[in-house]
Amino acid sequence: MSTSNESSALPSGFVALVGQANVGKSTLMNAVLGVKVAIATSKPQTTRNRILGVQTFPEKGQLCFVDTPGIHDSHRRLNQALNRTALQSLEEVDLVCHLVDAAAIHGWQRRTGRTGLPPEEEFVMHKLQEQKVKAVLVINKIDLVEDKLKLLPLIETLVEANEYIDVVPVSAKTGENLDRLVDLLLDHLPEQGLLFPEEMLTDQAERFIAAEFVREQVMDQTRKEIPYSVAVEVETFRENEEKDLLEISAVIHVERDSQKGIVIGNGGKRIKAIGTKARKEMEKFFGKQVFLETFVRVEPRWSENPRHLNRFGYE
Ligand SMILES: Nc1nc2c(ncn2[C@@H]2O[C@H](COP(=O)(O)OP(=O)(O)OP(=O)(O)O)[C@@H](O)[C@H]2O)c(=O)[nH]1
Ligand SMILES: [Mg+2]
Numbered sequence: 001m002s003t004s005n006e007s008s009a010l011p012s013g014f015v016a017l018v019g020q021a022n023v024g025k026s027t028l029m030n031a032v033l034g035v036k037v038a039i040a041t042s043k044p045q046t047t048r049n050r051i052l053g054v055q056t057f058p059e060k061g062q063l064c065f066v067d068t069p070g071i072h073d074s075h076r077r078l079n080q081a082l083n084r085t086a087l088q089s090l091e092e093v094d095l096v097c098h099l100v101d102a103a104a105i106h107g108w109q110r111r112t113g114r115t116g117l118p119p120e121e122e123f124v125m126h127k128l129q130e131q132k133v134k135a136v137l138v139i140n141k142i143d144l145v146e147d148k149l150k151l152l153p154l155i156e157t158l159v160e161a162n163e164y165i166d167v168v169p170v171s172a173k174t175g176e177n178l179d180r181l182v183d184l185l186l187d188h189l190p191e192q193g194l195l196f197p198e199e200m201l202t203d204q205a206e207r208f209i210a211a212e213f214v215r216e217q218v219m220d221q222t223r224k225e226i227p228y229s230v231a232v233e234v235e236t237f238r239e240n241e242e243k244d245l246l247e248i249s250a251v252i253h254v255e256r257d258s259q260k261g262i263v264i265g266n267g268g269k270r271i272k273a274i275g276t277k278a279r280k281e282m283e284k285f286f287g288k289q290v291f292l293e294t295f296v297r298v299e300p301r302w303s304e305n306p307r308h309l310n311r312f313g314y315e
Contacts, residue, residue, distance in 0.1 A: 012062035013094035013189035018086055018128070020120050021045045021070025023101040024140040028172035029053045029065045032182060036285065037202045037209075038067045039216035043227045045070055046219060048082055048314055049208075050089050056198045061186040064195055066093055071124045078228075078303040081315045087127060095188055096135040097181075098128060098162070102154060102169070103144035115153075117161060125162050136188070137164040138181065143171040206286070207234040208313070213281040214250045214294065217274040218263060226262060229255040231302060231312040236293075245289040248282065253299040253312075260296050271296065 017025040021044035030036045030053075037053045039046060051067040068089045069082035090096060100121060108118040117125070128135060137158055145151060151169055159167060166184055170177040202209075211232040219227040236249040252274075254260050264271045271294055279292040302308035309315035 009191045009193035010059070010061040011186045011189040011191050012064065012193060012195050014064045014066055014092060014195075015185055015189075016066045016068060016089045016093040016096045016133075017099060018068050018071065018090065018096055018124070019099035020101070020124055021072055023070070023099045023104070024172045025070070025099050026051075026067050028097075028099065028138070028140065028170070028178070029067045031172045031175055031178055032063065032065070033201065035201060036281065037204070039212045039219075041216055041219045041227070043219050045072070045079070045082065045228060046216070048078075048085075050085055052203045054196050054200045054202065056194060056196075056200075057182065057186070058198075060183075061189065062194045062196065063182065063185055063189075071127055072120060073123050076303065077306070078309060078314060081309055085314075087131065090128075090131045090133050094134075094190065095185065096128070096133040097138045097185070098124070098135045098164070099138045099140050100158065101141050102139045102151060103141045105154060106145065106150065115157065117157060122161075128162060134188075135162070135164050136181075136185065137162075137167045139167070139169040140172055142169045142176065143174045207237045209285060210234045210237060210248050210282055211250060213285070214252060214274065214278045214292075216281070217278045218252055220277075221270060221274055222262060226254065226259050229259055229303060230263075231299075231308075231314075233312065240291075243289075245291055246282070246286055247291045249293040249295070250278075252294060252296045253302060254296065255299065255301055255303065257298055260298050263296050 017029055026038035026040040026047050029038055033053050033055050038051045047067055047069045053065040056062045066089050068086040071083055071086050155167055168181045170181055211234045215232040218230045231253045233251045235251055238247045240247050275292055275294045279290050282290045
């Protein structure tokens with residue numbers, strides 16, 4: 001890093017978070033921001049859009065994260081759109097964080113008795129190499145690795161497979177080493193001053209964020225194919241100044257009648273639980289009381305239909 005003096009501008013820039021699905025990209029962005037801007041669940045393919053998350057570090061600089069969908073090999077139309085979104089993000093950034101899941105790779109190596117990388121990880125590596133990006137390797141979920149010495153051969157395998165300008169092991173969940181990651185990213189960014197106002201957090205519309213909180217709960221509280229058959233649209237987002245609350249109505253789209261039944265649940269139990277938790281997340285984010293209504297509609301095979309993918313903002 002160049003020596004700084006009082007007249008030099010602070011470092012800043014766009015940093016894409018990329019990798020396989022479920023490696024913790026969104027969790028890491030939220031952890032650095034200290035606010036949940038991107039939804040995160042235990043199911044793969046949670047993130048479906050490019051999501052900007054900005055954090056300003058007083059007197060240090062500004063990181064503008066671009067959270068992206070997990071890159072994976074699939075022929076489903078929705079999934080291909082997600083891959084495109086992730087890969088296009090690489091073209092617009094100053095730096096890339098390639099996140100890998102240390103525990104998942106170790107698990108794969110143990111199960112198969114092999115020493116290399118799982119094919120899904122090779123797929124991501126290949127995509128990154130094609131784009132010739134400047135990448136930092138971020139080895140996430142180290143809280144799940146009991147014997148930290150085991151990280152060394154993993155790092156060796158990864159840096160042999162791809163070129164990185166730096167390597168950092170972290171835990172997005174416990175926050176371990178995230179301060180080191182932040183300093184290191186700032187070190188690699190141009191000294192160009194702040195790109196956004198200090199208080200800026202994201203460029204996502206409030207409606208989008210509200211819809212995402214509902215989708216997060218549906219994904220979290222359902223299983224099998226349902227998380228991948230859900231799209232949420234916010235139809236009303238209104239400030240009721242008299243009552244000092246936000247009135248939000250959201251439509252949960254699924255692909256089949258049977259899925260509608262599961263989302264609603266016995267006697268409406270599940271949809272009620274989804275609504276309650278989503279409302280609490282919204283209240284935390286918007287800092288206001290929320291009145292939330294939810295509806296479930298069937299939109300047959302929307303995830304294979306370009307018109308609907310476009311309508312839901314995925315293509
Ligand atoms: N133990 C542990 N779990 C983590 C860590 N980081 C993320 N997770 C968990 O991993 C799961 C996936 O996290 P996400 O942040 O949604 O992962 P993602 O990479 O954004 O996934 P997609 O959006 O599906 O591509 C969630 O259950 C997280 O709580 C970590 O450092 N340690
Ligand atoms: Mg994500």
